[in-house]
Amino acid sequence: MSTALTPQPGIMDIALYQGGASQIEGRENPLKLSSNENPFATSPNAIAAIAKVTAEVHRYPSIDHLDLRAAIAEVHGLDPARLICGVGSDEILSLLAMAYAGPGDEVLYPEHGFSMYRIFALAAGATPVVAPEAGRRVDVDALIERITDATRLIYIANPANPTGTALDMAELTRLADAVPASCLLVLDGAYAEFFDGYDGGAALVSARDNVVMTRTFSKLYGLGGLRVGWGYAPQAVIDVLNRVRGPFNLSSVALAGAEAAVRDRAFVNMCLTENAEQRARLIGGLRQLGIGCDESQANFVLARFTDEDEAIKADAHLKAAGILVRLVKGYGFPDALRITVGRPEDVSRVLAALGSFGETT
Numbered sequence: 005m006s007t008a009l010t011p012q013p014g015i016m017d018i019a020l021y022q023g024g025a026s027q028i029e030g031r032e033n034p035l036k037l038s039s040n041e042n043p044f045a046t047s048p049n050a051i052a053a054i055a056k057v058t059a060e061v062h063r064y065p066s067i068d069h070l071d072l073r074a075a076i077a078e079v080h081g082l083d084p085a086r087l088i089c090g091v092g093s094d095e096i097l098s099l100l101a102m103a104y105a106g107p108g109d110e111v112l113y114p115e116h117g118f119s120m121y122r123i124f125a126l127a128a129g130a131t132p133v134v135a136p137e138a139g140r141r142v143d144v145d146a147l148i149e150r151i152t153d154a155t156r157l158i159y160i161a162n163p164a165n166p167t168g169t170a171l172d173m174a175e176l177t178r179l180a181d182a183v184p185a186s187c188l189l190v191l192d193g194a195y196a197e198f199f200d201g202y203d204g205g206a207a208l209v210s211a212r213d214n215v216v217m218t219r220t221f222s223k224l225y226g227l228g229g230l231r232v233g234w235g236y237a238p239q240a241v242i243d244v245l246n247r248v249r250g251p252f253n254l255s256s257v258a259l260a261g262a263e264a265a266v267r268d269r270a271f272v273n274m275c276l277t278e279n280a281e282q283r284a285r286l287i288g289g290l291r292q293l294g295i296g297c298d299e300s301q302a303n304f305v306l307a308r309f310t311d312e313d314e315a316i317k318a319d320a321h322l323k324a325a326g327i328l329v330r331l332v333k334g335y336g337f338p339d340a341l342r343i344t345v346g347r348p349e350d351v352s353r354v355l356a357a358l359g360s361f362g363e364t365t
């Protein structure tokens with residue numbers, strides 16, 4: 005007897021990811037501030053390394069990412085044996101759900117958490133559980149209250165997307181203290197570098213058996229197109245993840261580009277300095293225009309309008325000025341736009357366009 009082919013429960017309720025738009029209809033070369041990419045593009049050293057390796061693409065890439073792990077370990081002062089590299093940090097986040105959660109298990113994350121957390125939980129056959137946030141910040145107490153015997157994974161992004169807010173080490177430690185040994189706390193550090201003085205939770209990972217940190221080359225490092233991310237985890241977790249990851253998951257091009265990018269500290273430091281300056285300018289400018297905006301510890305800000313209608317009109321006005329930002333209704337903020345911090349001239353363009361929007365309303 006044959007039965008119908010059915011995916012895991014809940015999968016057909018998932019809407020297809022909406023984030024990738026890079027064009028505005030009828031406009032050439034829009035100013036793209038919608039995906040939190042690096043406005044200064046990519047380290048020239050990384051571009052040179054990529055060009056060099058293209059002559060050897062008939063060979064399979066490294067199976068164990070030794071050179072990239074050594075470079076990351078050196079720059080961050082970490083043990084290379086406890087690092088794993090993936091196709092974006094997405095892959096590491098997804099492997100964690102695949103390896104540690106299944107039917108009957110719960111995967112917990114905050115209300116405005118990265119949209120993929122729910123999807124990874126559902127794809128693993130586990131039950132997503134959402135904890136409310138307080139004042140556009142992750143609420144540690146609300147998370148702790150929702151931990152049960154069935155909780156296998158807790159995902160939090162720090163700084164968080166799309167709010168840009170972050171928990172300090174005392175709050176992260178309090179959360180880690182409350183997580184039982186049967187559950188992994190995953191600190192998603194896609195924007196960790198932009199939070200001054202924050203190590204992404206590396207010290208917590210070093211001190212515990214059930215904390216994992218993920219990082220990416222897609223944002224600060226300007227390599228979104230190559231898809232490289234990494235994780236730092238207890239040895240036992242690394243051993244598990246390496247059993248489920250594809251052997252040649254990262255291309256030789258991606259590995260060469262990421263290694264050169266992580267070693268180019270001059271480019272990285274320039275980008276961080278510019279981000280901090282332009283973020284302050286953007287937040288100050290938005291507030292002056294009467295647009296609500298919290299402090300951000302990331303490379304984007306959440307601009308809050310009076311209601312959904314205003315946010316949609318502001319988005320259309322920016323598009324008409326050739327500027328692409330992100331409506332974040334899907335994250336539970338129908339009245340807001342997420343705007344990536346750009347170069348000085350980009351921030352000026354955004355503020356000028358929103359200034360003229362204010363005059364039309």
Ligand code: PMP
Nearest residue numbers: 092093094118161165194220222
């Ligand atoms: N976590 C968060 C919070 C993100 O915003 C993103 C990218 N939008 C990711 C993880 C995944 O990034 P990537 O797969 O490019 O490393």
